[in-house]
Amino acid sequence: MNRDKNLAKKRMMYIHREDYNFLTYNLLLVLFVFECFSESKSFTDFRKIAYLIDFISSPSNIDTYNKTELANIYSKAQLKKKLLSHLLIVLNNKNYIGIKLNNTRKTLDVWLKVDELPIDFIDLKYFDQEIGNINQLKKLVGRMRTVTIKTVVDKIFTDNGVLTWEV
Amino acid sequence: MGSLIINKVKYFGDKYFFESPSFGKGINVIEGDNGSGKSTFLYLVEYCLGGNVKYFNRNNKTDKYTKITNDTNNYVELYICLNCIDYKIKRFFGTNDVFVDDGIEVKRWFLNRQSSPEIFSDWLLGNLDIDPFELNLGAKSWVFNFNDIFRLLNYDQDTEPRKIFKSPTNENFVTDSSVIRKSTFESLIGISSNDYFAALNEYNRCKRERAESKILYERHKELYPGLDEDFETVSNELEELESRLDLLTEGRDKYQSENTYIDDKIIHIEEVNSQLVTLELGISDIEIKKKNLQIEKEKIQKIYEDINSEISQINKIIYTHNKLDLFSLEICPFCMNEIERKEGVCICGSELKKEDYEKFVYQPSEYQSILKHKQKSLETVNLALESYSEEILELETELSDKTSNSLILKEKIKTIISSIEFSGNSQLIDDYNERIIDVKEEIVNMQKDLRSYKELESLENDYNSSDKLYQDISKKLKDIEISYKSNNKKMIKDFNYIYNRLMSESSCKVTSAKIDDEYMPYIDDGEYKEKSATVPKRLMYYFTVFAMGLKHENVKHPKLLLIDTPETDGIDDNHLKDNIELFGTAIELSKESGINKNNEFQMILTTGIKKYPSKYEKYVKLRFNTTKNEFILKERDI
Numbered sequence: 001m002n003r004d005k006n007l008a009k010k011r012m013m014y015i016h017r018e019d020y021n022f023l024t025y026n027l028l029l030v031l032f033v034f035e036c037f038s039e040s041k042s043f044t045d046f047r048k049i050a051y052l053i054d055f056i057s058s059p060s061n062i063d064t065y066n067k068t069e070l071a072n073i074y075s076k077a078q079l080k081k082k083l084l085s086h087l088l089i090v091l092n093n094k095n096y097i098g099i100k101l102n103n104t105r106k107t108l109d110v111w112l113k114v115d116e117l118p119i120d121f122i123d124l125k126y127f128d129q130e131i132g133n134i135n136q137l138k139k140l141v142g143r144m145r146t147v148t149i150k151t152v153v154d155k156i157f158t159d160n161g162v163l164t165w166e167v
Numbered sequence: 168m169g170s171l172i173i174n175k176v177k178y179f180g181d182k183y184f185f186e187s188p189s190f191g192k193g194i195n196v197i198e199g200d201n202g203s204g205k206s207t208f209l210y211l212v213e214y215c216l217g218g219n220v221k222y223f224n225r226n227n228k229t230d231k232y233t234k235i236t237n238d239t240n241n242y243v244e245l246y247i248c249l250n251c252i253d254y255k256i257k258r259f260f261g262t263n264d265v266f267v268d269d270g271i272e273v274k275r276w277f278l279n280r281q282s283s284p285e286i287f288s289d290w291l292l293g294n295l296d297i298d299p300f301e302l303n304l305g306a307k308s309w310v311f312n313f314n315d316i317f318r319l320l321n322y323d324q325d326t327e328p329r330k331i332f333k334s335p336t337n338e339n340f341v342t343d344s345s346v347i348r349k350s351t352f353e354s355l356i357g358i359s360s361n362d363y364f365a366a367l368n369e370y371n372r373c374k375r376e377r378a379e380s381k382i383l384y385e386r387h388k389e390l391y392p393g394l395d396e397d398f399e400t401v402s403n404e405l406e407e408l409e410s411r412l413d414l415l416t417e418g419r420d421k422y423q424s425e426n427t428y429i430d431d432k433i434i435h436i437e438e439v440n441s442q443l444v445t446l447e448l449g450i451s452d453i454e455i456k457k458k459n460l461q462i463e464k465e466k467i468q469k470i471y472e473d474i475n476s477e478i479s480q481i482n483k484i485i486y487t488h489n490k491l492d493l494f495s496l497e498i499c500p501f502c503m504n505e506i507e508r509k510e511g512v513c514i515c516g517s518e519l520k521k522e523d524y525e526k527f528v529y530q531p532s533e534y535q536s537i538l539k540h541k542q543k544s545l546e547t548v549n550l551a552l553e554s555y556s557e558e559i560l561e562l563e564t565e566l567s568d569k570t571s572n573s574l575i576l577k578e579k580i581k582t583i584i585s586s587i588e589f590s591g592n593s594q595l596i597d598d599y600n601e602r603i604i605d606v607k608e609e610i611v612n613m614q615k616d617l618r619s620y621k622e623l624e625s626l627e628n629d630y631n632s633s634d635k636l637y638q639d640i641s642k643k644l645k646d647i648e649i650s651y652k653s654n655n656k657k658m659i660k661d662f663n664y665i666y667n668r669l670m671s672e673s674s675c676k677v678t679s680a681k682i683d684d685e686y687m688p689y690i691d692d693g694e695y696k697e698k699s700a701t702v703p704k705r706l707m708y709y710f711t712v713f714a715m716g717l718k719h720e721n722v723k724h725p726k727l728l729l730i731d732t733p734e735t736d737g738i739d740d741n742h743l744k745d746n747i748e749l750f751g752t753a754i755e756l757s758k759e760s761g762i763n764k765n766n767e768f769q770m771i772l773t774t775g776i777k778k779y780p781s782k783y784e785k786y787v788k789l790r791f792n793t794t795k796n797e798f799i800l801k802e803r804d805i
Contacts, residue, residue: 010529011537016477019529020494021484059476090493093502121490127483 017054023080023087026053026130031097031112032122033134034145039100042109043145046088046099048152050080055156056133062140070162074153105148169295171725172248172769176211180241180260183234183800185211188788190771194750196783197773199791204799205773206324207232208789209731212771213321215243215258217265217278217287218314219336225261234800235260249294280310288313297723300364302350311364315351322709322730328701331687331708345685352686355724356658356715363644363651370644373637380630387626391619398620405613412606419599436583443576450569457562464555471548478541485534494528658715658722659686665714665756669707669749674742675700680707699738703746706733710753717757717768726768732775740778747772748780 016022027049036043043049054073055062065073088110091097098111114122124131138144141155158164172192178185187208199205210220210232222232235241242259255268263278265287276287291313292299302309318333326334332351335343354364488494512518529537663681666688670680675696683689688704690696696704709728716724734743750770772779776792791797 007533007536010533011540014529014537016481016484016537019484021487021491022480024491024493025483025487057476057480059472094491094493096491118490121487126486129479 017057017076018079018083020083020087020090022057023053023083024091025127026056027084027087027091028096028112028117028122029056029127029130030134031110032114033131033138036111036145037114038111039098041145042098042100042111044102044105044109044147045107045149046084046110047081047107048144048147048149050077050084051149051152051156052134052137053077053080055137056130058133059129062133062136067161070157070160074157074162074164169250169297169723169725170248170767171295171727172767173212173245173727173771174248174253175246176208176215177244177246178211178235178241178800179244180235180238180803182238182803183241184803185800190769190788192767192769194783194786195769195771196779196787197771197789197791198776198779198787199773199789199797200776200793203791203793203797205791206731207799209321209323209729209771209773211243212245212729213317214260215245215256215265216291216313216317217258218317223260249291252294292316295723295725297354298365300354301368302346302364309347311350311354315347316355316725318351319355319709319712320725320727320729322706322728322733324731324733328705328733331705349686352712353655355712356662356722363647366640366644366647370637370640373633373640377630377633377637380626380633384623384626384630387619387623391616391623398617398624401613401617401620405610405617408606408610408613412603412610415599415603415606419596419603422595422599432583432586436580439576439579439583443573443580446569446573446576450566450573453562453566453569457559457566460555460559460562464552464559467548467551467555471545471552474541474545474548478538478545481534481538481541485531485538488529488531488534658719661718662711662715665718665753666707666711668756669710669753670703672749672752673703673707673746674738675703680704699742702733702738702743703749706730706746707749710750713768713770714753714757717754718759728768728770730770730772732773732778734775734778743778744780747774747783 027046030049030052031043034043035041051074054076085108088097088099088108092099095116096113098113100109100111101107102109141147141152144152153164173190175189176185176187197205197208207222210222214220214223221227222230223235224231225236227236238260240259242257244255244257247254247256253270255270257266257268258264263282265276265278267274267276267287267290276285276290277283278287280286289299292311295316297311297316299311302311314336318335321333323333326332332343332348335347350364659682666682667680670677670688670690675690677690677696679692680688680690688708690700690704709730712724713726713728716722716726730747733747734740738746754768772783772786779787791799
């Protein structure tokens with residue numbers, strides 16, 4: 001009885017967009033599509049990924065978001081940065097990814113250790129929608145892997161009239 | 168009064184010519200044996216005075232005077248003295264016109280009335296103071312002509328003496344009728360004959376006009392037999408009809424303007440229209456409802472899609488969890504060592520307060536349960552979506568029903584409006600129109616009647632006036648006739664006296680001679696006389712007419728007498744001479760009345776050699792003799 005109660009509570013409290021597993025597969029897919037497979041090809045500043053995740057998982061096209069939706073995504077992305085930082089440690093411990101502190105840019109750069117992943121995890125068909133969205137983002141923001149977090153924010157939010165601030 | 172004297176006779180042609188010596192007043196004798204041209208001389212005179220001499224007719228097959236008919240460019244010319252005025256009269260052979268030269272100008276006169284309304288005879292008679300008059304003989308109309316007078320001026324050889332009157336130029340039953348003979352005699356002898364004939368002509372004209380107007384009047388009456396009401400009644404009826412027409416027209420127009428029928432239609436239209444308005448309001452309500460439902464449906468749809476994508480994401484989360492197994496609570500996520508965790512204590516060793524969980528870590532079973540719930544809510548949302556779809560479909564059905572209804576109503580209004588335009592209350596208007604047409608027709612008929620009445624009236628007036636004129640004229644004619652007849656009686660008495668005297672002294676020795684009602688001689692109460700007696704009977708008749716002309720101023724005789732060889736019917740020379748000598752007696756008798764008249768006359772006598780009274784020897788002006796080759800026409804020396 002008590003267990004059911006707890007279960008119900010946990011179920012009601014569940015926010016799938018903040019689930020670690022949710023963040024995990026989106027993060028891994030980003031690194032995969034941007035081909036960050038080694039330290040030299042690492043994804044500069046993992047926080048940029050926090051802004052991308054909602055676009056990646058949504059069935060709607062990137063061009064169709066209105067200003068309110070963009071603002072909403074922007075604010076929620078702040079929370080995702082913290083969750084992502086926890087997740088990086090877990091993933092690094094599991095040796096699925098590599099993390100490197102970039103002293104010049106004061107950022108944490110990450111890359112994917114493809115060989116460490118279960119062989120069938122990156123199922124292109126299964127994640128067809130997510131991969132498609134990442135490719136859209138790739139077109140929208142040039143040189144996404146290496147640009148600063150500010151450039152990404154400006155391109156996606158500030159340029160579309162969303163009020164942003166430096167974190 | 169008038170006189171005609173022949174001064175000279177000329178003939179001229181390409182082959183022959185003749186010129187008489189000058190004749191004078193009184194007695195002129197032309198002497199010659201048979202065939203020398205005595206008669207030809209008188210024929211030339213007659214021809215030139217407009218007569219029709221058969222011997223000069225080129226178409227005559229039997230008896231033509233070939234010297235003249237074969238001559239060319241030939242004419243005869245008379246020098247005459249008409250009422251003391253000299254004229255030269257010229258007529259070419261084969262023509263029907265005469266040229267009159269009065270010394271100043273030459274005037275051309277036709278001889279036939281077909282060619283000209285006024286002819287030579289009219290001119291001649293006018294100068295002799297004789298009015299040409301017209302006689303109506305049945306269908307024929309006959310105008311008095313100089314040729315008719317000439318019948319009593321020319322004692323010719325061609326006429327049988329017992330007929331007295333010289334044969335007319337165109338002999339037929341009209342020209343030789345007793346009426347014409349009488350008229351000729353009367354116009355020469357009768358005093359008031361001109362007045363009488365004028366009155367008679369007038370009378371005849373009026374009679375004819377009266378008969379014509381009567382025929383017109385009666386025919387009109389026959390043609391319009393219903394005209395027995397008087398004019399005023401018809402006029403009144405017409406007026407009444409016209410006012411009836413006005414009333415009908417007014418009634419119709421009033422009815423049309425009131426147009427109660429259209430009011431009914433308007434009420435009907437309003438009914439339909441209000442139905443239509445209600446319907447349209449309903450339609451717009453439904454449309455609003457439908458729109459709202461659609462908006463809600465779209466929102467639900469969005470939710471449905473969100474849940475759907477959430478489910479797919481959760482599936483992917485479970486997939487990731489299964490594949491990577493990042494957060495099994497039996498292993499420390501950081502050091503990866505196995506943990507033996509106590510109930511209510513975190514892996515880090517601190518006490519767990521269930522309410523304060525910052526972040527749950529979920530087990531696959533928990534994920535499944537969440538997934539199940541999500542799928543359930545998806546079903547619920549789908550149910551809602553379906554119900555929305557159903558509701559919208561219902562509304563659409565209702566909407567299409569109502570729209571088609573509204574179309575029907577609109578069509579109905581259109582039909583009503585068009586039915587107003589085309590029908591009106593046609594039956595009643597038709598009725599009015601029919602009555603109006605009837606009345607109009609009656610008016611037209613009435614007007615026709617009225618015209619007929621007017622015409623009848625005018626015809627009646629015509630008839631009445633012509634009848635009155637006729638009555639007046641016939642009265643006048645009667646008066647004239649009475650005085651004319653009494654005058655005639657006096658004249659005939661005088662005629663009989665002279666004729667009786669002449670006849671008693673003539674060769675046939677009669678005891679009584681007079682003229683009958685036909686003005687023909689009646690001798691010794693009709694006793695038979697020898698054949699030779701016809702010559703003096705005729706000759707004395709001519710002498711008497713001539714004497715009457717000399718005696719009475721009002722007798723219109725031209726005092727011209729032409730006598731052509733009266734030695735026919737076995738009369739012997741002595742008798743003939745005695746009879747001719749009676750001409751002197753006739754002149755004496757004409758002077759008996761005591762009225763001394765300075766009368767000029769001319770008598771031309773053609774006779775055989777020495778067959779005239781010896782005392783006439785001095786009057787011989789011209790002699791022909793066949794044995795001496797003295798003919799009337801002499802060949803021209805070319």
